[in-house]
Amino acid sequence: MPTKTLFCLLLALLFTRVSVAQTAPERYALIPYPASLVPASGSFPITNATKLALPGEAKLFEREAEQLQALLTNGLGQPLKKAPQAAANTIVFVYDKSITAPEAYRLTITPQQVTLTAKEPAGMFRAVQTVRQLLPATIEKARKGTASLSLPALQIQDQPAYSWRGMHLDVARHFFSTDYLKKYLDLLALYKFNKLHLHLTDDQGWRLEVKKYPDLTAKGAWRTFNNQDSSCIRKSKDNPDLALDPKHLRQRNGHTEYGGFYTQQQMKDIIAFAAARHIEIIPEVDMPGHMMAAINAYPFLSCTGSASWGKEFSVPLCPCNESTYEFAQNVLSEVAALFPSKYIHIGADEVEKTTWAQAGACTELMQKEGPKNVNELQSYFVRRIEKFLQSKGKKMIGWDEVLEGGVDASATVMYWRSWVPDAPARAARNGNQVIMTTNNPLYFDYLPDKNSIDKVYHFEPTPKGLGPEAGKAILGAQANLWTEQVPSENRADYMVMPRMTALAEVVWTNKPSYASYLQRLKQHYPRLAQLNVLYRVPDLAGFAEESVFATSTNLTVEKPLNNLIIHYTTDGSNPTAASPVLAKSLPINQPTKVKLAAFTPEGLKGDTYAINYKQQSYAEPARATATEAGLKATYFDGYFKTAARIQEATAKGSAIVQTVAVPEQAKADKFGVQFRGYLAIPETGIYTFYLTCDDGGTLRIADRMVVDNDGLHSAIEKNGQVALAKGLQPIALDFVEGGGGYTLLLQYSKDGSAPQPVPASWLKH
The missing domain is CATH 2.60.120.1560 (Jelly Rolls)
Known part of the structure; x- marks a missing residue:
């Protein structure tokens, strides 16, 4: 081949490769983005003639292959036939013992073949989720007839940056069905999370059957409406997603009660569902504080013999009576037997210690055992509980308050209080492993605004200045959804998505760029719609909530997604799909209030924006004669x-x-x-x-x-x-x-x- 021709061919190949790479976020809209992705030309068509192969040791991945089969069946109308070994037009699962990183995998897609390679089933499952995201969103639901499917060509080598990639759900304040827990777990799986922290007990409700103490659920799982319920009911007049879910209401003795709980058999089913997706469920039984539901059922558990509120928090368990430890150990024995997780979370946060200081039994215990103050008394309680959990083969997790009175190095610390910035470093110096759950930006019960996703995406799980050695103590991060003001499944979806996708990228990969992430996120909304996720529609822009004009102005709205339809009103009512459409701009020449809402093609309604237009003259400056800086x-x-x-x-x-x-x-x-x-x-x-x-x-x-x-x-x-x-x-x-x-x-x-x-x-x- 002539030199000039060869040069032109190489130049053309290079240009093609660069062009593909430049459109990678659009072509490979993966979240989290892989550790390494090499674009390639072409695609692999999937038809009813395509076969699936698990040769040799790859039979280890039969469950993961069936999970991929289920997705392809949704799109093709029938499962792929099996092949004994790799061949053309085949999706091949490969076992490779040389892969050492946990949850790591390789994915190679050419026009002739798809190869998924892993050592662990967890790694293969992550590979299947990558393929899932590369397939069209329509494969999330079964459809009649056949469809044309294809996968873009590429090479991926992937593994997570952090071992703890978690989400949390508080089912104590407001309760969620087993079906919703499965939906939540499937979302976690899609975005490669591997931990679900399930907050099962609190003052407002006890949500897990404990056979030794049936009144924990008979009494503790139900309540008449509290102030959180009343607040949600009041707000639901403007937002129906804030209404209490009717399926968690019952009539009893002439009263409406709210509640519910999971039987141990139901929880086993949920745990199995999670395990199939390689997600570990970590149960939290909060103690010694946040125990009002338990104390209401068994009043002997408090130092006062009753349940009540202290200055800031509820009266806690009494750490000075042996009956308390008998109760705690009996409960935790059943929890430890039920959950295969190596972790049990005991909370140990926000403890109202006033009753301890006033109890004679606590004075005697402190004199006998050595605690000098109530913080050290809490430490005494936590250490006893941890030793018991260790006897059951479990590791204890506590919120970062456990550091205050001292905690053993064997405990894992969950850091949440951003106003105590030295807590991760103190925990690391003490030898504790740390999970980052910083309240800002990782408390997803905080109302989202236009900056929320940006804040999550730019969160650094390993704090700056921690140093490489101390940095090894950071297991990863998780976001928490506390549900005092989240009474429905729809509201939970809204609070979590799409913020969850930003955290997924933070804890998995090195984040190519925020702009790249935003481009890829746009392609995930149709999939979320297919999964019946009522996500928060991206924010509209281009206006101020309190707007002014001198003579006249125009309302022009910037849409984050091209397919959004904006409806508006000027009569004070909330816009609906039947309200006028804001096609381009709206002239404003007199004081008025405009309400806007964006609607997706599937009918999901975004936030309602109220824009109050006022006509103002330019304010005359003050006549200050001398000023100083600041x-x-x-x-x-x-x-x-x-x-x-x-x-x-x-x-x-x-x-x-x-x-x-x-x-x-x-x-x-x-x-x-x-x-x-x-x-x-x-x-x-x-x-x-x-x-x-x-x-x-x-x-x-x-x-x-x-x-x-x-x-x-x-x-x-x-x-x-x-x-x-x-x-x-x-x-x-x-x-x-x-x-x-x-x-x-x-x-x-x-x-x-x-x-x-x-x-x-x-x-x-």
Whole structure:
């Protein structure tokens, strides 16, 4: 072959390879993205003539092959025939003992053959899930007749970055059916999670049959409506997904009761379903706190002989009576026998220890056994329970509060309190393994907003500065869905998806890029729809909740997905699929309220956005003669449910801050801060401000309310507009923190620019 011809051929092959690689996120819309993916040209067609082969030692993977068969049968209308060995037009399962990494696999797809290679069934199952994602979404449901299926050519070598890739579900606050647990587990499997942390007991309900103590479910699994139920019922008037699920209600003695529980046989069925998907279910029986449901059934378990609320949390088990340990051991014996997991989670968080300090039995025990305070008394309880679990061949997990009174190195610590940043390092130094479940951003009961997925995607399971040796203590991460305000399966879907997909990528791979992930995510929504997942529709953009105009403006909405249909109203009612369609833009020339909602082709409705349009003149600047840099931040200690309540308190102190941030001097767990001064606005115009608060805050500029993000809630961004003339404009920002970690961020934009922090040069006082 002439040199010039060879050069041109090589150049053409290189160009083809580069072109394929450039479209990899679209062509290979995999989440999590593999550790290594080499694109290739062509595809493998799957027809009724295609065969499935498990030669030799690959018979180890019969169950995984059947799982792939089930998916292909949905698409083809019949299963593939079996072949004795690899051949053309064959999907081949291969055993390879040289693969050493847990859950690792290889996948090679050519136009002639598909080869799935693994050493462990878990690795082969992950390979099947990759193939599942490469197949069209329609294979998730059985269909009549045949369909054309194909797989894009590629080479994958894959393995997880972390051994603990978990999701959590709280079934104690609100209960979920066995069918929903299976649906949840199937989602975990699709995105290569391998742990389900099941929170089975709490103050509000006991959800697992314990044969030794039948009243735990006869009494503890049912309740008349509590304040969480009432809150959900009230909110359900605007959102039906917040209504209590009727199948968990019963009439008894003239009262409506809410509840339910899993029999041990039902739980065995769920465990088997999870095991088939190589997911380990970790049970949590929370103790010594969060035990009101148990104490209501068996009052002798508390130091007071009754169940009640303390200053912040419920009265706990009494660690000073041997009857408590007998109860705990009997319960945990049944749990240990039921769950094959090597872990049992005992919680040990948020314990109200006041009754311990007042109990004579505890004073005697502390004098006898050596604990010097109630924190060490909790440690005494935790260590006794851990030794018992070890006798059953189990490892104990506890929330990071177990570090406070001391814990043995053999325990595994689940870190959740972001406001205790040194806890992972302390646990690592103590020899404990650590699972990262940081409340922000991994508490999925926190209301999602447009920034939620970004926050999860950029979460780092191994904290910076931990060091390589201490970093080995980090097993991985999980996200938690607490269900005080999640009363239905639809609401659970909404809170979890698609945030779960971002975490899947964080704990599996090195994350190619956030932009790549967002592109791939778009192709997952049709699959979620096929799986009947009522996911949160991506956020609409291009407007502010509180919008202003000088003479007139146009409402133009940016759609995150091209197939969304936007319906709107101007009469105050919530939009439905029958409301007018916002095709392009909507002229606004007078004050009005517009409500928007996006609908998917399958009929799923997104969030409703209320845009309040106000006509404003440009606020005249203040006539301040001399100013200095920074804002004055006055801080107050105390518990404030709203920013307005700060006015009733006495200031603790003040400081000048060069950014909108809580001053270091405000060190109380619960506090409020008032920021006062001016913004040096560089040019006349309409400005949009974005205020993110955990808990709450309000922003006034030029004595106009711009953003109302008040109340006690998780980190949520709200925005608003204001018309400002060039010059010094008075600013009043009030912020409250109700306990735990806080978040405060103020950004701005103008003329459609991307939000950015308010510059320090703008801040004056």
